[in-house]
Amino acid sequence: MNEIVILSGKGGTGKTSLSAAFATIRNNCIVADCDVDGADLHLILQPENYINEKFITGHKAVIDFNTCTNCKLCVDYCRFEAISVQNEQEFISETSCDGCKLCSRICPSKSIQMVPSDKSIWYIGNYRKGLMVHARLFPGEENSGKLVNVVRENARKISNETGWKTIIIDGPPGTGCAVISSITGANTAIIVTEPTHSGFHDMKRILDLTSNFKVRSCVVINKFDLNESISDKIEGWCVENSIPVIGKIAFDEQIVAAMINCQSIIEWRPESEASKEIISIYKIIFND
Ligand code: SF4
Ligand code: SF4
Numbered sequence: 001m002n003e004i005v006i007l008s009g010k011g012g013t014g015k016t017s018l019s020a021a022f023a024t025i026r027n028n029c030i031v032a033d034c035d036v037d038g039a040d041l042h043l044i045l046q047p048e049n050y051i052n053e054k055f056i057t058g059h060k061a062v063i064d065f066n067t068c069t070n071c072k073l074c075v076d077y078c079r080f081e082a083i084s085v086q087n088e089q090e091f092i093s094e095t096s097c098d099g100c101k102l103c104s105r106i107c108p109s110k111s112i113q114m115v116p117s118d119k120s121i122w123y124i125g126n127y128r129k130g131l132m133v134h135a136r137l138f139p140g141e142e143n144s145g146k147l148v149n150v151v152r153e154n155a156r157k158i159s160n161e162t163g164w165k166t167i168i169i170d171g172p173p174g175t176g177c178a179v180i181s182s183i184t185g186a187n188t189a190i191i192v193t194e195p196t197h198s199g200f201h202d203m204k205r206i207l208d209l210t211s212n213f214k215v216r217s218c219v220v221i222n223k224f225d226l227n228e229s230i231s232d233k234i235e236g237w238c239v240e241n242s243i244p245v246i247g248k249i250a251f252d253e254q255i256v257a258a259m260i261n262c263q264s265i266i267e268w269r270p271e272s273e274a275s276k277e278i279i280s281i282y283k284i285i286f287n288d
Contacts, residue, residue, distance in 0.1 A: 009202020014222035029130035047125025148181035247281035
């Protein structure tokens with residue numbers, strides 16, 4: 001199994017465009033969109049979902065107003081300040097409640113129940129070159145790392161069932177726990193960066209992380225021609241630190257046009273310089 005994760009310091013660096021391009025070059029591809037907080041790869045690949053399952057992110061406290069005596073004990077004890085009094089009635093904020101269960105334990109009239117938060121969903125669907133696992137974490141819900149694990153486990157399951165060996169992982173931006181869940185066990189990490197000081201800084205942070213997980217890492221500089229001086233600095237730093245820079249993609253407004261038209265740049269403008277560079281990157285990664 002060959003698991004390739006594509007990462008970036010922040011959203012909008014071109015990570016999803018590169019993932020979509022790989023996913024539309026290769027046949028019999030398994031795509032795992034692990035950017036569960038801001039999933040958008042499905043908008044390009046347009047999978048026909050044949051599985052959709054609820055994902056329980058945790059539990060939230062709910063008050064039964066029929067039995068609540070308004071003693072306010074729960075208000076005093078909730079250290080997340082999730083319980084307030086509104087119009088002389090205790091009210092629990094769904095977004096502030098951490099699910100710690102303390103209020104349900106201390107309520108003298110047993111008026112607080114913990115109910116599962118099940119508004120997040122994961123999916124499996126067919127797209128034009130293979131199969132895609134993706135998910136939608138409901139806004140404000142936590143446990144994105146666990147949802148990423150669900151996406152990756154299902155991608156591996158599909159690989160075992162179909163015999164398809166390649167999993168392309170569109171990772172979440174940043175260096176948080178969802179990123180760690182995305183890179184654990186991956187064979188290769190491609191870090192997509194832009195020629196800005198913050199892009200350079202973010203790239204180094206991600207490389208720190210991938211080196212801790214002993215994942216083979218390489219860099220792609222997207223829109224490198226927007227600031228060639230910083231692009232050169234990034235490249236120089238990568239050479240000094242033995243990190244291969246496997247491609248430099250020039251700014252091309254057709255990449256956005258492709259996304260708007262639900263296609264990858266490879267499908268939309270196969271003859272463009274950006275497509276040619278991406279195919280060259282693809283060949284390095286997949287040894288094709
Ligand atoms: S502790 Fe129970 S009874 Fe007291 S205000 Fe809270 S929910 Fe109502
Ligand atoms: S479960 Fe915990 S965080 Fe949620 S309202 Fe009760 S005490 Fe507060």
